[in-house]
Every structure is written in structure tokens, then in C-alpha cells.
Amino acid sequence: MTFPERFQNLPEYAFPRLRSLLGDLKPGGEPIQMTIGEPRHPFPAWVTQIIADHADGFGRYPPNDGTPELLDAMSAWLGRRYGVPVGPDRVMALNGTREGLMNTLIALCPEQKAGGTPVVLVPNPFYQVYAVAALTVGAQPRYVPATAATGFLPDYAALPRDVLDRTAIAWICSPANPQGAVASRDYLRTLIGLAEKHDFRILADECYSVIWRTAPPPGILEVAHQMGADPERIVAFHSLSKRSNLPGLRCGLVTAGPQSMVRIRKLRAYAGAPLPLPLQRAAEKVWADEAHVTANRALYAEKFAVADQVFQGHQGCAAPEGGFFLWLPVDDDEAATVRLWTETGVKVLPGSYLSREVDGFNPGKGYVRVALVAQKDEVQRGLTRLRDCLMT
Numbered sequence: 434m435t436f437p438e439r440f441q442n443l444p445e446y447a448f449p450r451l452r453s454l455l456g457d458l459k460p461g462g463e464p465i466q467m468t469i470g471e472p473r474h475p476f477p478a479w480v481t482q483i484i485a486d487h488a489d490g491f492g493r494y495p496p497n498d499g500t501p502e503l504l505d506a507m508s509a510w511l512g513r514r515y516g517v518p519v520g521p522d523r524v525m526a527l528n529g530t531r532e533g534l535m536n537t538l539i540a541l542c543p544e545q546k547a548g549g550t551p552v553v554l555v556p557n558p559f560y561q562v563y564a565v566a567a568l569t570v571g572a573q574p575r576y577v578p579a580t581a582a583t584g585f586l587p588d589y590a591a592l593p594r595d596v597l598d599r600t601a602i603a604w605i606c607s608p609a610n611p612q613g614a615v616a617s618r619d620y621l622r623t624l625i626g627l628a629e630k631h632d633f634r635i636l637a638d639e640c641y642s643v644i645w646r647t648a649p650p651p652g653i654l655e656v657a658h659q660m661g662a663d664p665e666r667i668v669a670f671h672s673l674s675k676r677s678n679l680p681g682l683r684c685g686l687v688t689a690g691p692q693s694m695v696r697i698r699k700l701r702a703y704a705g706a707p708l709p710l711p712l713q714r715a716a717e718k719v720w721a722d723e724a725h726v727t728a729n730r731a732l733y734a735e736k737f738a739v740a741d742q743v744f745q746g747h748q749g750c751a752a753p754e755g756g757f758f759l760w761l762p763v764d765d766d767e768a769a770t771v772r773l774w775t776e777t778g779v780k781v782l783p784g785s786y787l788s789r790e791v792d793g794f795n796p797g798k799g800y801v802r803v804a805l806v807a808q809k810d811e812v813q814r815g816l817t818r819l820r821d822c823l824m825t
């Protein structure tokens with residue numbers, strides 16, 4: 434039997450890699466998990482009751498795109514968040530954003546661009562499904578450094594013209610996982626201008642859009658709307674996982690131009706895994722409620738303050754502009770991760786597990802990613818131990 438070539442160079446996923454790295458090594462203190470971006474604040478308590486009230490829905494196949502009520506709630510949320518009218522016909526429910534990121538690229542990436550294999554621009558480091566989706570359709574991922582030198586966002590405008598001409602899709606993640614950088618309105622305007630000039634689509638992953646420090650991050654939808662850009666060029670993704678501490682509910686959304694939505698819906702009608710009906714009923718109420726989101730943000734604000742206080746005087750360690758990860762500079766990511774675990778029991782993720790080496794340079798190698806998801810006291814203990822172990 435043969436196996437596909439296109440996934441041959443795919444590294445093991447980050448978390449199994451971390452397990453292999455740490456193997457049987459014993460923690461040097463009470464274990465503190467700061468690896469995975471799994472929110473640990475409480476989700477709204479009323480969610481459970483809604484699921485129970487609609488449990489008979491487990492006996493039915495759910496509507497593929499989302500119930501009309503859920504689509505209305507998502508569309509209303511986009512309107513509130515970005516001040517842009519996005520009708521329910523331009524929204525679809527996802528079984529978690531991750532599958533939507535994958536399926537949307539499959540639905541929208543053409544076989545050819547400018548007479549050759551299409552290029553998919555991927556910020557480096559990045560949320561891993563971006564590259565796998567590109568490989569799945571036989572496109573060529575182009576990993577573009579998103580380092581301190583570029584404000585931790587990819588400088589797509591600096592790419593050679595022939596690469597941009599062959600680009601079919603550009604991924605952007607803002608607030609960025611893992612660096613926490615937020616794309617400004619100017620950045621997004623430039624990116625949309627570039628997409629118009631070179632005729633590519635932008636797939637904007639904005640899953641962390643409501644977890645911010647000082648001001649709500651601008652969204653691609655509002656900037657595109659202000660510019661009068663072709664809505665078919667822009668696709669945006671959001672998630673209840675981070676917004677509402679419901680990673681297990683598996684509810685995200687995708688919004689795109691009308692023709693793109695037709696393509697996305699059609700593909701997902703064949704291959705998608707719709708959200709079970711009782712969960713759609715709960716999700717509908719969660720998207721409609723902002724009080725828990727505000728309370729959630731306040732909990733992160735407390736932890737951002739803790740991070741700033743712990744790392745006072747340490748350059749490059751400030752709390753993120755958005756999202757809930759610290760992207761901390763270290764000499765060697767794997768060595769630092771092993772040392773931290775064996776000396777203190779704090780577990781973090783090596784940065785290079787989220788990035789690719791290109792021309793001998795791996796932009797994640799000098800960083801570890803630290804998730805600020807635990808309760809404040811635990812975060813304080815974890816960060817203090819990390820600082821004392823790695824930075825003094």
C-alpha cells in the first residue's frame with residue numbers, strides 16, 4: 434500500500450511532540466499546565482439547562498448550516514461587534530472553527546493561479562490547520578515570518594511579485610496565536626489592497642477577537658466594508674471556544690461573500706459535521722449574550738496585569754494585545770521547556786512546534802508559548818517560577 438506524498442513532511446502535532454520531548458521526565462514541582470489554549474474560566478451556567486431542555490434534538494439530524502435562529506444570532510453578533518450588516522444568509526455554523534478553516538480553504542482554493550500551482554500564504558508561526566488545508570488541495574504553502582521585526586504579523590507586501598501573483602489565499606490571524614499581535618486598520622487595509630492588486634482571497638481567523646487589553650481589535654469585515662472591497666475576497670472566522678469558554682461545545686462561524694458561501698455550504702453538505710441540534714440551541718443564546726464575555730475579559734485583564742508585574746523590566750515579555758498567550762523569548766525553545774518542567778513543574782509549549790523552518794530559519798525556535806488560561810493564582814505561580822528559572 435502507498436500513502437500520500439503531500440503529508441509526508443508534516444511534523445507530528447504539537448502536543449504529541451511535547452509529550453515525546455518530556456517523556457518520563459519528572460516535574461520539578463507541583464505541575465502547572467500552561468501549554469494548551471483551552472480556556473478554563475467558567476462558561477455561562479445556563480448553557481447546560483438549554484442543552485437538557487432540547488435533548489430530544491439528539492434524536493434528529495441537525496440542519497447542516499445552522500438553525501435559522503442560530504444564524505440570526507450569529508449575524509446579529511457580527512453586526513454588534515463590527516457595525517457591519519451581515520445577513521444570516523452570509524453566515525454558517527461550524528462544528529468548531531478548526532473544521533471550518535479546513536473546509537473553507539478546500540471549498541475556495543482554485544486548482545491553478547496565474548498558470549501555476551496556487552500559493553497559500555501562511556504566517557509563520559501559525560495555527561497548524563492553515564498549512565494542512567493548503568497541502569490537502571495540492572496548493573503550495575508559503576511560510577512568511579511573523580517576527581518581532583515585522584510586529585509579529587506577516588509582511589506579505591514584501592513578497593516577490595510572482596509569488597503574490599500566484600497567491601490564491603492569504604491567511605491572517607488577529608489577534609495572533611501565538612504572538613498576541615493585533616492587526617491595525619492600516620495593516621488590514623494594506624492587506625486588502627494587496628489582495629485586490631494580486632487577486633487573492635483573505636481568510637481571516639479572528640477567534641480571539643473579544644479577548645483584548647485596551648481596545649477591541651479591528652476586524653477584516655469592518656475594514657473591507659469601509660473600503661468598499663469585494664465581499665467575495667474576504668472570509669472571516671469566529672468561535673465560541675475562546676469567547677465563551679466553550680471549547681467543548683464546538684461552535685464557530687464563517688462569513689464570506691454570497692457566492693463563496695454557496696461554495697462553502699455545498700462542500701459542507703457533503704463532508705461537514707454539523708453541530709448537534711441541542712448544542713445549536715445553546716449556541717444561539719451564547720452568541721446573543723455579551724455579559725459573560727465582558728466578565729471573561731475582566732478575568733483575563735487581571736492575569737495580563739499579573740504577567741506585566743511578574744515580567745517587569747524583562748523585554749519582550751509584556752502581556753499580549755489580544756488573545757491569551759505569552760510568546761516569551763528564550764535561548765532555545767526545547768531546552769527551555771525541558772528545563773522549566775524538570776526544575777519547576779511548569780509546562781509550556783516550544784515555539785518551534787508552531788512554526789516551520791524556512792531557509793535555515795525557524796521563527797519559533799527562540800520562543801515558548803505560555804497559555805494564561807488557568808485561574809489567576811495559578812498563573813501567578815507559574816509565571817513567577819518561569820521567570821526565576823529562565824530569566825534570571
Ligand SMILES: Cc1ncc(COP(=O)(O)O)c(C=O)c1O
Nearest residue numbers: 529530531560610640672674685
Ligand atoms: C488561532 C486559532 N484558530 C482557531 C482555533 C480553533 O478554535 P475552535 O475551538 O473553534 O475549533 C484555535 C484554537 O485553539 C486557534 O487558536
